[in-house]
Amino acid sequence: MTRELREQGKLVVLGVTQEQHPDRCRLFAQWQGIDWPILHDPINVLGLRAVPWPVAIDEHGVVRVVRARPEDFVTEFMNSTFEAPAVEARPARVGLTDASAAAPAPLKDGAGRGARVAFGESILLGGAAYRLGQSRDLLGEAIDAYGGIEDVANDASAQFSLGVALRMRYDTPFRRPGDFQAAIDAWQRALEIDPNHYIYRRRIQQYGPRLDKPYPFYDWVEAARAAVAARGETPAALGAEPVAAELARPTRRFAVSDLERGAGGDPGGKIQRDTKELIALETVVVRGTTDRGKVAAQVHLTFRPRPAARGHWNNEAEPLRVWLDEVEEGRLSSDYLEFDNPVSAATSDETRTLSFELALPPDPSASGSIRLSGYALYNTCEGKDGVCRFLRRDIQIEVPVE
Amino acid sequence: MNESVPGVRMANTILGIRELAAVLIVLAPVLVASLLTAEARAQGGRVSAAYAPRVGDLHADIVLRTIEHDRTIALSQFRGKKILLVHFASW
Numbered sequence: 027m028t029r030e031l032r033e034q035g036k037l038v039v040l041g042v043t044q045e046q047h048p049d050r051c052r053l054f055a056q057w058q059g060i061d062w063p064i065l066h067d068p069i070n071v072l073g074l075r076a077v078p079w080p081v082a083i084d085e086h087g088v089v090r091v092v093r094a095r096p097e098d099f100v101t102e103f104m105n106s107t108f109e110a111p112a113v114e115a116r117p118a119r120v121g122l123t124d125a126s127a128a129a130p131a132p133l134k135d136g137a138g139r140g141a142r143v144a145f146g147e148s149i150l151l152g153g154a155a156y157r158l159g160q161s162r163d164l165l166g167e168a169i170d171a172y173g174g175i176e177d178v179a180n181d182a183s184a185q186f187s188l189g190v191a192l193r194m195r196y197d198t199p200f201r202r203p204g205d206f207q208a209a210i211d212a213w214q215r216a217l218e219i220d221p222n223h224y225i226y227r228r229r230i231q232q233y234g235p236r237l238d239k240p241y242p243f244y245d246w247v248e249a250a251r252a253a254v255a256a257r258g259e260t261p262a263a264l265g266a267e268p269v270a271a272e273l274a275r276p277t278r279r280f281a282v283s284d285l286e287r288g289a290g291g292d293p294g295g296k297i298q299r300d301t302k303e304l305i306a307l308e309t310v311v312v313r314g315t316t317d318r319g320k321v322a323a324q325v326h327l328t329f330r331p332r333p334a335a336r337g338h339w340n341n342e343a344e345p346l347r348v349w350l351d352e353v354e355e356g357r358l359s360s361d362y363l364e365f366d367n368p369v370s371a372a373t374s375d376e377t378r379t380l381s382f383e384l385a386l387p388p389d390p391s392a393s394g395s396i397r398l399s400g401y402a403l404y405n406t407c408e409g410k411d412g413v414c415r416f417l418r419r420d421i422q423i424e425v426p427v428e
Numbered sequence: 429m430n431e432s433v434p435g436v437r438m439a440n441t442i443l444g445i446r447e448l449a450a451v452l453i454v455l456a457p458v459l460v461a462s463l464l465t466a467e468a469r470a471q472g473g474r475v476s477a478a479y480a481p482r483v484g485d486l487h488a489d490i491v492l493r494t495i496e497h498d499r500t501i502a503l504s505q506f507r508g509k510k511i512l513l514v515h516f517a518s519w
Contacts (some may be wrong), residue, residue, distance in 0.1 A: 036509075039511075040506075040512070041514045042516060043518075048496070055495070072479045072488075074479045086511060087503070089487050116489060209465075242519075
């Protein structure tokens with residue numbers, strides 16, 4: 027309905043999205059044939075607490091419709107001529123302070139609105155800095171400087187923004203060990219301060235256990251890519267591929283996998299350990315946020331070939347597999363994980379994430395955490411034409427419980 | 429994601445989005461109250477002002493990068509035109 031109005035120049039349609047990954051929104055827009063601009067507001071500078079109906083704004087910048095039926099939209103809004111407001115007033119600005127600036131001024135230490143504004147701007151601009159080939163590490167600057175914000179520990183918005191920045195950095199080569207877990211922790215703090223904030227909650231649920239999910243977040247990606255390709259177009263590329271937890275459907279009960287425990291493990295511990303750390307392993311634990319979801323945690327195991335050790339995956343032998351030990355407390359969704367390896371090249375460097383869930387026991391022990399253990403077996407090669415080995419990586423995870 | 433609420437169906441019609449993955453999330457009763465207040469306070473913490481557009485008020489001038497990050501758009505650059513602002517997520 028809006029296409030004609032837009033082509034006639036009578037209406038401008040603008041989208042705003044709070045998604046962590048703008049490229050996923052871009053694929054969605056491509057799939058749906060959305061050709062109006064979509065703005066990226068990953069730290070929610072707008073302050074959206076719920077999603078209102080589309081907002082209609084007149085030629086003078088005045089809000090005219092906040093909720094309407096489609097027929098009203100045309101008759102009441104499009105067909106109306108609105109008077110300019112009596113008083114000439116400039117609206118408050120939200121977002122970037124300088125539309126033309128590629129990067130904000132260097133952040134200053136100290137409290138005050140300046141620090142908060144600079145912090146937010148650095149994240150808004152920094153998210154794309156790497157992708158656009160800029161050398162300045164705006165995300166790193168923001169993350170390092172956020173402590174200068176007044177009362178930051180109690181500031182839900184600053185905690186949320188910090189989490190966004192950490193997760194953005196995690197998606198670039200500037201990542202530091204622990205960035206993803208730190209992002210989750212920051213988002214959890216934001217939600218603790220402001221428990222009714224649906225955007226904070228969704229950001230955690232995206233990576234959390236199935237009991238916590240309101241819906242599968244990115245299960246549409248496969249269909250979108252197929253539909254776009256069928257039209258003869260190239261699907262918009264995704265920087266960070268959604269992991270299984272982001273595709274998973276919600277469940278009402280704790281779901282246990284029916285994947286059979288793989289044979290060929292290493293119960294005797296005889297396989298050589300990856301002492302050179304050709305593959306780096308990070309574990310991230312995401313507790314559920316709702317009453318139903320908080321009895322479970324999603325555990326992400328992220329395996330990443332380490333450039334400094336010249337590590338690569340060897341795809342010509344058995345894929346990455348994980349065996350988990352029986353837990354003393356609680357219940358695992360699976361005690362065996364296997365990476366489904368579609369990569370056709372002999373070697374590759376992509377990040378591989380395997381995940382599983384833990385149902386917490388009703389009365390956790392007084393120790394304050396549940397310890398999980400297991401090991402991974404994988405085939406790696408060192409250097410482009412280097413030695414290829416079958417290696418083992420021992421896994422120890424602590425899941426904090428109150 | 430499919431949610432059957434009036435606003436969602438309206439958006440579907442106006443925008444012609446086939447799938448209701450364009451999120452117009454159901455407004456929980458507790459959130460309606462926060463739409464009416466300029467600022468919400470939570471226990472012991474600082475909570476930013478809520479987005480609460482009101483008919484008759486000037487809308488804030490939003491200045492943000494697009495999702496492609498290749499340009500910046502300010503709402504005020506469209507002064508003189510009618511604007512439909514759509515809040516959005518792919519899930």
